[in-house]
Structures are given as structure tokens and as C-alpha cells.
Amino acid sequence: MSNVIAGAQLYTVREFTNTIEDVEETLKKVADIGYKAVQISGFGPVDMGEVANICEGEGLDVAATHKGWASFKDDLDAVIEEHKIMGCKHPAIGGLKSEYNRNKDGVKRFIDELIPVAEKLKEAGMDFSYHNHSHELIQYDGKTWLGMLYEQAPKDILKAEIDTYWIQAGGGDPAQWIRMCSGREPLVHFKDMVVSPEKETRFAEVGEGNLNWEAIVEACENGGVEYALVEQDNCYERDPFESLAISYRNMKEMGIS
Numbered sequence: 001m002s003n004v005i006a007g008a009q010l011y012t013v014r015e016f017t018n019t020i021e022d023v024e025e026t027l028k029k030v031a032d033i034g035y036k037a038v039q040i041s042g043f044g045p046v047d048m049g050e051v052a053n054i055c056e057g058e059g060l061d062v063a064a065t066h067k068g069w070a071s072f073k074d075d076l077d078a079v080i081e082e083h084k085i086m087g088c089k090h091p092a093i094g095g096l097k098s099e100y101n102r103n104k105d106g107v108k109r110f111i112d113e114l115i116p117v118a119e120k121l122k123e124a125g126m127d128f129s130y131h132n133h134s135h136e137l138i139q140y141d142g143k144t145w146l147g148m149l150y151e152q153a154p155k156d157i158l159k160a161e162i163d164t165y166w167i168q169a170g171g172g173d174p175a176q177w178i179r180m181c182s183g184r185e186p187l188v189h190f191k192d193m194v195v196s197p198e199k200e201t202r203f204a205e206v207g208e209g210n211l212n213w214e215a216i217v218e219a220c221e222n223g224g225v226e227y228a229l230v231e232q233d234n235c236y237e238r239d240p241f242e243s244l245a246i247s248y249r250n251m252k253e254m255g256i257s
Contacts, residue, residue: 002217002220002221002254002255002256003221004217004220004221004225004226004227004228004256005036005037005061005063005226005227005228005256005257006034006035006036006037006227006228006230006248006251006252006256006257007035007036007037007038007039007061007063007064007227007228007229007230008030008033008035008037008038008039008229008230008244008248009038009039009041009189009229009230009231010026010030010038010039010040010041010042010043011039011041011042011066011094011231011233012230012231012232012233012235012240012243012244013026013030013240013241013244014041014042014043015240016240017042017043017044017046018043018044019044019046020046020047020050020051022044023043023046023050023051023054024054027051027054027055027058027060028058029241030058030060030241030244031058031059031060033241033244033245033248034248034252034257035060035230035244035248036059036060036061036257037060037061037062037063037227037229038055038060038061038062038063039062039063039064039065039066039092039187039227039229039231040062040064040065040066040086040088041065041066041094042066048082048085048086049085051086052085052086052087055086061087062086062087062088063088063090063187063226063227063229064088064090064091064092064129064161064186064187064227064229065083065086065088065090065091065092066092066093066094066131067079067091067092067093068093068094069093069096069097072091072093072117072128073113073117076117076120076121079091080120080121080124080126083124083126084124088126089125089126089127089186090126090127090129090159090186090187090226090227091121091126091127091128091129092128092129092130092131092159092161092187093128093129093130093131094131095131095132095133096110101135101136101145102135102138102145103140104140104141104143104145104148106145107145107148107149107152108152110149111149111152111153111157111158114128114153114157114158115157118156118157118158119157122156127159127186128157128158128159129158129159129160129161129185129186129187130149130158130159130160130161131161131163131189132146132161132162132163132166132167132170133163133166133169133170134166134167134169134170135170136149136170137167137170137171137172138170144170144172146177147180150180150181150184155183155184158184159184159185159186159187160181160184160185160187161185161186161187161188161189162174162177162178162181162185162188162189163188163189163191163231164188164189164190164191164192164211164216165189165191165192165193165203165211166189166191168193168211169193169201174211174212174216174219175212175215175216175218175219176219178216178219178220178223178225179219179222179223181223182219182222182223182224183223183224185223185224185225186224186225186226186227187225187226187227187229188216188220188225188227188228188229189229189230189231190206190216190228190229190230190231190247190251191203191206191230191231191232191233192204192205192206192207192208192209192210192211192213192247193209193210193211194208194209194210195210202234202236203232203233203234203235203236204232205232205243205246205247205250206230206246206247206250206251207246207247207250207251207253207254208246208247208250213254214254217254217255217256228251228256230244230247230248230251232244232247
């Protein structure tokens, strides 16, 4: 059995987290599926203290969050306090504006802005992770933007939250990227990719698509990953809770639960 813990990235069920009543029902469903942790993202204007209490009651760790970069830059004290309330050590961002990650000069700009943020988070017992999409694999002078980011930012300043689908969509190898980020990746997004009969590339439940999960899981176990967080941006005609359940069952067969 793997030491990696299965979690649900709640962006998957964002249509069901607009009110505290919705959140309570959603977290119960997620816990009933078998998940032990969640990542909070895409919530409506709800009180995070109440969310923390519901999570505790359902036996769910708040493994991570996704917040906008502006929140970290402009309201860091509030971000830290909110994460203390939730007992969450791994705040993260879901991405950056194009002024940062669509040109190589944006790498240094982001790192320079990140250093004081990360240092203050570290003092509070937290770290900071970056979640990628496919466009961070655009190459500049033979190097990807994401590769330059992890090459230039010290491990104690920046952690990785590799997204398996988006790495594959950008032409990369998810397992290889997880291995490259070994020792700096508390979080990985588990997300599969499938090709439809209409030749459309689609998001898929973990284990239902074409990604090399044996290699991905091995890389996670060897790289010190704490949480494998299931995110499915679009479940199409399927109920997203059913999608989360399918992913969980398949991950359990892989040894992650």
C-alpha cells in the first residue's frame, strides 16, 4: 500500500460548493466515496471556519488550496490565517496571468515576487506550490517555461503541483516531470486523458484514459508526494461525484487510498 493519500480537488464539483449547505453535502459525498483529503478551490462566499469544522467531522484533511496570486501578494496575512483555521500546510496557485508565464522574463519576475511570500509562509509552517497547465511547456531557447521556473527557484521557496493531464497535453511525460520535481512536490494532480471517437482529446477519470499510471504512481512514491489529488475539469455527461468515485476505485487498485 502506498504512502500517498488520495484526495479530491473540489474544483471538480465546483457547481456544488456555492453555499455552506452545498459544501456540507458535497464533503459528505466525497468522504463517503472514500477520500481522506480535499483541495479547496472554486468555492462560493462561505466561511472557511465552518468548512474546516465540516471537514473535521467528515474525517477529511484540507490538503491544499488554490488561490489567486493577487491574494498572496496583497493579502498574505489573511491567507495565512485562513489556512491556519483549516489546518492546511500547502497553499497553492492554480496558475498565473500571461504576463508571467508566456515569456521567459516572467520567470524571474515571479520568483522575485514569490521569495518574500514564501519566506513568510515558511515562518507560519506552510509552503507554496505552483500548479501547471500546458502552456508552461512552451519553449524559450530550448527550455520550457516550467523547467526554467523549477531550475531557478530554490526548493525551499517553490514546491511543485504537477498536473498529469496538462503535462501530457503540453507534450511532456507526466512521470518524468514528477521525477524531475522529486523532493519538492507535496501535491500532484491526478487527471487522465482519453481520445473520443470524434478525435477529441478529453479529460477522463483516473485509470480510464491513456496515461501511464504505473509509472506515475511509482514516480510519486519515490518523489515524496503526500497527496494525489483527483481533478477533472469537465466530466461531460457524467455526474462529477460519479467521476470522483470511479477515479477513487481505480486509484485504490493502484494502491493509493
